[in-house]
Amino acid sequence: MNLAVSADGKTSDVAGLPSGWTSRADHDRLLDLRATAGALLVGRRTLVADCMTLTCPGREIQPLRCVVAGSGEVPEYHPLFERAGGAxxxxxxxxxxxxxxxFPAEVTVHRGTLADFLTTIKTQLGVDHVHCEGGGTLIRMLAEMDAIDELHLTLAGHTLFxxxxxxxxxGSPSDYLPKSLEFRISRFEASPGTGECFMSYRRHAQ
Ligand SMILES: NC(=O)c1ccc[n+]([C@@H]2O[C@H](COP(=O)([O-])OP(=O)(O)OC[C@H]3O[C@@H](n4cnc5c(N)ncnc54)[C@H](OP(=O)(O)O)[C@@H]3O)[C@@H](O)[C@H]2O)c1
Structure with a gap:
């Protein structure tokens, strides 16, 4: 998964400010990470708030575009359905x-749990590497399942929300996770010019 967090540990402001508050270098890193994935995964609220097309410029075979929704609410218009890309x-x-x-485009609808969906992505769609771009509600669901292997964070020191x-x-500040998950830092790259720091962590299971 990949996220940007403000200096006070927030991924957005109280009004749900969409992406666009971090540097060009952060956006480039997001695209580099997308390029390694067989499927991209986002929550429906992030898809809508950030107007995501979930594409990967220059890549001949595009990653699958996977959206997790709770309700049956489908946006009437959304660039995801307009832009060519992965299924x-x-x-x-x-x-x-x-x-x-x-849907205003060809979409495969799955019903069931997030765990079932991840199994389908791996076993039926043949994808080993799923790259999640949030938001926090979806990431919390993945963390509760202990389904996160690698975590990429841009710490945006220039912003306090x-x-x-x-x-x-x-997600929204709430109860702690049922248990702590240990990750070990594998990359730390400070960028004083942008006021950001790029970090990667790998899950370290005991
Ligand atoms: N800083 C960053 O890097 C970053 C990254 C991503 C997003 N964001 C920001 O985060 C905000 C969106 O994040 P979010 O946490 O609100 O939503 P989210 O994680 O993007 O979406 C969660 C989705 O999960 C669905 N869902 C499925 N099962 C659910 C269940 N059992 N309980 C709850 N939800 C369930 C909900 O569907 P329904 O909507 O159908 O209920 C909801 O749309 C936006 O403001 C976005 O800009 C920031």
């Missing part, structure tokens, strides 16, 4: 399975 897979974890979802309710890398 779109849309998970709905809630809603009655009989509800018919209408403040606000008790502003989201963190594991």
């Amino acid at each position: 779109i897979h849309w998970l709905v974890t809630g809603e009655p399975p009989s509800l018919v979802l209408r 403040g606000g008790q309710e502003a989201p963190t890398p594991t």
Whole structure:
């Protein structure tokens, strides 16, 4: 997974400010990370807030574009459906399975749990490396499943969001995770010119 966090540990402000508050170098790193993935995974709220197309410039074979939604709500217009890219897979974890979802483009709809979806991505769609770009609610679900192997963070020292309710890398401030997960730092690259620091961590299971 890959996220940008402010100096006070927030991923957005209380109003849900979309992406675009970090440097060009951060965006380039995001694209480099996308290029290594067989599938990109985002929560529906991030897809909408950040107007994501989930594409990878210059890559002949595009990663699958996977969206995790709870409800049956589909945006009427969204650039994801307009821009050519990898096949779109849309998970709905809630809603009655009989509800018919209408999309303005070809989309494969999956119903069930996030765990089932990850299994489908690996076993049926043949993807070993899924790259998640948030948001915090989805990352919390993945952390609760202990499904995160590698974590890339851009610490944006130039921004303080403040606000008790502003989201963190594991979503809205709430209860602790059921257990701590240990990660070890594998990369630390400070960029004083941009006021940012790029870090990577690998899961270290006991
Ligand atoms: N700084 C960064 O790097 C970064 C990265 C990503 C996002 N963000 C910001 O984070 C915000 C969005 O993050 P978010 O945490 O609100 O949402 P999110 O993680 O992007 O989306 C979570 C999605 O999970 C779905 N869902 C499925 N099962 C669920 C369940 N059991 N419980 C709850 N949700 C479930 C919800 O669907 P329904 O909507 O259908 O209920 C929801 O859309 C935006 O402001 C975005 O700009 C920042």
